[in-house]
Amino acid sequence: MINCLLVEDQTLLRLGLANLLNLEQSINVSSQASDGIDALQKLSEADFDIVLLDMRMPNLDGLGVLEAMQQRGDKTPVLIITTFEDCDVLVKAINLGAKGYVLKNIELEEFISAINTVISGQLVLQDALTHYLLNQQSPPSYHLTAKELSVLRCMSLGMANKAIALYLDNSEGTIRNHVSQIIAKLAVHDRTQAVIKAIQNQLV
Structure with missing residues (x-):
């Protein structure tokens, strides 16, 4: 029960x-x-x-x-x-x-x-609402590319690299590289801090 x-x-x-x-x-x-x-x-x-x-x-x-x-x-x-x-x-x-x-x-x-x-x-994560969230336009900042912003939105929804790769039709290795670039550009230590900083700066 x-x-x-x-x-x-x-x-x-x-x-x-x-x-x-x-x-x-x-x-x-x-x-x-x-x-x-x-x-x-x-x-x-x-x-x-x-x-x-x-x-x-x-x-x-x-x-x-x-x-x-x-x-x-x-x-x-x-x-x-x-x-x-x-x-x-x-x-x-x-x-x-x-x-x-x-x-x-x-x-x-x-x-x-x-x-x-x-x-x-x-x-x-319901498909309709997830799609809505992932396709919102974010203001460019921290020199993140459009693809990096897309990856960041996926990260903010709790998606693992494998799921992000499937959603964005990329290899898992490519997504790992994007995540590393995001962490470096946002000057944080891990993906959790990256998501928190992205929320604080209205990147997602």
């Missing part, structure tokens, strides 16, 4: 999702929260297998919850429930430890599959 904390400020949506998910024998929405503060309180009171987290909420939003969880050392997997309007915060959320995202108009079967994917330790 997968024990879930559902965090969503819209009451009807939250109750509807909980009722639908509870129809699945392997899933139990054992607790619900209407905002980020409520969510953190419930996380401090009980253990959950996964947090289903909305991004836009009163009092404390999804990013605030992720930041607090990171500070606490709370490793509970988080699956974001989002809309296309939240694209600007998704990369930040993933780099704060979220294990992926689903759109609010997702089919129930896909939602259940995404939950199981996160529980199995894999990242959930």
Whole structure:
């Protein structure tokens, strides 16, 4: 049984999702929260297998919850429930430890599959939203080439070199070289720092 904390400020949506998910024998929405503060309180009171987290909420939003969880050392997997309007915060959320995202108009079967994917330790990135994020235009800076910016966007989404190579139709060796160039140009020590600096400088 997968024990879930559902965090969503819209009451009807939250109750509807909980009722639908509870129809699945392997899933139990054992607790619900209407905002980020409520969510953190419930996380401090009980253990959950996964947090289903909305991004836009009163009092404390999804990013605030992720930041607090990171500070606490709370490793509970988080699956974001989002809309296309939240694209600007998704990369930040993933780099704060979220294990992926689903759109609010997702089919129930896909939602259940995404939950199981996160529980199995894999990242959930829906194709439509991933494509949208990867094709956003970024202002040139740090003398990064167009290809390096594309690789950097992929890195920011948590994609490994092999996955980036497949997505951009390059060899894995070529991608490794691009990653090394990005790290050097951004004057950082590793790919994690490169992604953080890219976010800070609005490169992704």
